[in-house]
Amino acid sequence: MSDRPDLLIIGGGVIGRCTALFAAHRGLDVAVVDRGVHEESASTGNAGMIVPSHIVPLAAPGVIAQGMKWLTRPDSPFFIKPRADRRLARWLWLFKRHCTADHVQRSVPILRDLSLESRALFDRICGAGHYADAGYCTDGLIMVHRSQKCARDNEYLAETAAAAGLDAESLDAAGVEALAGAVPTGVRGGVLFRQDAHIDPERFLGGLRGECEELGVRFIDGANVEKLSIHDGRVDGVIADGERLAADAVTVAAGAWTPEILRTAGVDIPLQPAKGYSVTLGDCDRTPGVPMIVTDDKVTITPLPDGVRFGGTLELAGFDASRSEHRIRAILAAADDYRPETSGTTSMDEVWSGFRPASPDGLPFIGPAPGVENLYVATGHGMMGVTLGPITGRLLADLITGEAPSLDMSPFEPGRFS
Numbered sequence: 001m002s003d004r005p006d007l008l009i010i011g012g013g014v015i016g017r018c019t020a021l022f023a024a025h026r027g028l029d030v031a032v033v034d035r036g037v038h039e040e041s042a043s044t045g046n047a048g049m050i051v052p053s054h055i056v057p058l059a060a061p062g063v064i065a066q067g068m069k070w071l072t073r074p075d076s077p078f079f080i081k082p083r084a085d086r087r088l089a090r091w092l093w094l095f096k097r098h099c100t101a102d103h104v105q106r107s108v109p110i111l112r113d114l115s116l117e118s119r120a121l122f123d124r125i126c127g128a129g130h131y132a133d134a135g136y137c138t139d140g141l142i143m144v145h146r147s148q149k150c151a152r153d154n155e156y157l158a159e160t161a162a163a164a165g166l167d168a169e170s171l172d173a174a175g176v177e178a179l180a181g182a183v184p185t186g187v188r189g190g191v192l193f194r195q196d197a198h199i200d201p202e203r204f205l206g207g208l209r210g211e212c213e214e215l216g217v218r219f220i221d222g223a224n225v226e227k228l229s230i231h232d233g234r235v236d237g238v239i240a241d242g243e244r245l246a247a248d249a250v251t252v253a254a255g256a257w258t259p260e261i262l263r264t265a266g267v268d269i270p271l272q273p274a275k276g277y278s279v280t281l282g283d284c285d286r287t288p289g290v291p292m293i294v295t296d297d298k299v300t301i302t303p304l305p306d307g308v309r310f311g312g313t314l315e316l317a318g319f320d321a322s323r324s325e326h327r328i329r330a331i332l333a334a335a336d337d338y339r340p341e342t343s344g345t346t347s348m349d350e351v352w353s354g355f356r357p358a359s360p361d362g363l364p365f366i367g368p369a370p371g372v373e374n375l376y377v378a379t380g381h382g383m384m385g386v387t388l389g390p391i392t393g394r395l396l397a398d399l400i401t402g403e404a405p406s407l408d409m410s411p412f413e414p415g416r417f418s
């Protein structure tokens with residue numbers, strides 16, 4: 001490892017580490033700088049679901065109307081903190097513009113190809129020893145419902161997925177129970193997505209770090225990147241804690257914080273932090289056989305090697321780290337089903353929160369930053385950062401080493417909203 005790596009990656013979350021892995025496999029000399037993965041990264045406490053089933057982007061018809069209804073309910077899974085913020089206003093305007101049937105139709109094959117390639121890469125990556133304890137499991141995922149309305153929503157997803165060539169099967173309550181064993185109260189049926197999978201996200205991060213280090217990647221922990229160093233329209237490193245770290249190329253994979261770093265080079269991308277919560281019960285009475293998403297409450301349930309994780313909510317409240325007890329209640333209610341004897345006693349201290357990096361069109365930003373040579377961007381994966389980590393890493397490694405990427409990169413261009 002030289003003092004001037006070929007590639008310096010800002011951000012050691014799942015996107016930064018996957019990028020480091022593929023770049024190092026291509027023979028690049030790589031360093032990863034992060035100010036504190038375990039304090040800040042969305043990549044640690046998330047639900048760990050690998051979801052080719054999520055081919056419909058968040059920006060879709062009906063989402064605005066549903067969101068407006070939810071805004072009036074303090075316990076709803078969605079919230080926007082009202083504030084005068086021109087970046088949020090622009091993001092919402094762009095989001096609204098993409099809530100069309102045309103956008104969904106265009107995005108479905110893009111997200112399908114991206115996530116299926118990523119899923120195949122998971123099979124390859126997790127076959128190696130570093131990931132032996134990561135709990136990678138390919139038994140699928142069930143979207144379950146209680147109400148008729150959510151049964152229809154799930155049916156729409158199943159039809160859309162099947163039309164796109166994915167494997168989706170409707171199940172009645174007995175079918176859900178036969179697969180999942182431990183089912184949340186009141187579930188009447190669901191849809192099984194066989195190509196979905198799941199993994200313990202923190203252990204996956206550990207495996208990535210182990211393999212990267214074996215390949216010679218250097219991790220610079222606890223260093224805060226203040227700005228990019230640009231000369232003659234070209235990036236030549238970063239300033240971290242007042243010190244210059246030189247590099248031939250830089251990738252900004254700093255999750256929800258990416259825009260503030262890019263702005264130091266005059267690059268602007270529309271991205272908002274979208275906060276979510278999770279709680280992990282280590283000593284559950286019941287453990288589901290497959291992960292589930294309860295469509296009615298938008299709560300995820302993931303069996304992990306050390307327990308069961310429940311997650312959900314999406315709050316557009318900037319980097320406000322406070323926790324909303326009302327909105328967390330639906331997550332805790334789902335957890336109570338699995339540990340009834342301690343029902344109502346899970347404390348707010350046990351709740352984890354993280355900021356998803358959300359783009360306005362539901363597609364990630366992957367590629368060269370506009371106007372600055374050798375500067376790359378990898379963020380905006382929203383609710384699918386784990387799912388899309390491996391393919392993001394491989395596509396960026398392709399671009400950086402001059403190989404032809406396997407997918408059309410134009411939908412992911414970081415400059416597409418300029």
Ligand SMILES: Cc1cc2nc3c(=O)[nH]c(=O)nc-3n(C[C@H](O)[C@H](O)[C@H](O)COP(=O)(O)OP(=O)(O)OC[C@H]3O[C@@H](n4cnc5c(N)ncnc54)[C@H](O)[C@@H]3O)c2cc1C
Pocket residue numbers: 010011012013014015016033034035036037038040041042043044045046047048049050051223224225226253254255256257258261274275276277278311312353354355356357378379380381382383384385386387388
């Ligand atoms: C509740 C919840 C559940 C989720 N469930 C799933 C799921 O089931 N499946 C799925 O695919 N996705 C899921 N996600 C989304 C997924 O977690 C994110 O998309 C993904 O973790 C984003 O990864 P990242 O590497 O881009 O960002 P992060 O993991 O946030 O990493 C960014 C890193 O950059 C570092 N950083 C930032 N600024 C600086 C700086 N100036 N200097 C140095 N370092 C810096 C931070 O310390 C951080 O470690 C979920 C998210 C949440 C919140």
